[in-house]
Amino acid sequence: MKKILFFLVLAVAFGAGVSSCTYHENDPVPVEVPDSVSFSANVLPIFDARCDNSGCHATGGIAPDLTTANAYTSLIVFGYVDTDLPEQSQLYLKMSSGSMAKFCNPGDADIVLKWIQQGALDN
Numbered sequence: 001m002k003k004i005l006f007f008l009v010l011a012v013a014f015g016a017g018v019s020s021c022t023y024h025e026n027d028p029v030p031v032e033v034p035d036s037v038s039f040s041a042n043v044l045p046i047f048d049a050r051c052d053n054s055g056c057h058a059t060g061g062i063a064p065d066l067t068t069a070n071a072y073t074s075l076i077v078f079g080y081v082d083t084d085l086p087e088q089s090q091l092y093l094k095m096s097s098g099s100m101a102k103f104c105n106p107g108d109a110d111i112v113l114k115w116i117q118q119g120a121l122d123n
Helices: 002-016 039-050 071-077 090-096 108-117
Strands: none
Touching: 039 071, 039 108, 090 108
16 A cells, blocks of 8 residues: 555656656747847747746746746846846847757747847837
């Protein structure tokens, strides 16, 4: 009986997941970096496709909140973006070589970097 209970606990812990986040590996799809980057047209779609739909960076999840309604404010107010040193922005570093790089398509971090270099406008 103890063995059955033990295996049930393991099955629940590892099968159903203990974490509040689940990631879905996407096949990499290279993206082109436009000359002019818009937050709404170029950056938000990255977050919508890879960050806020898993529950991790959704409202009430792990900061920053990258939902359409809250992403810009979360990134700017809480210091994830540095327009003086764009390459040192926490957002860019996480996406390019940090913990979130494996969930990004090639070019996603470059789009975000260009947006930051262009002033990180809410456009």
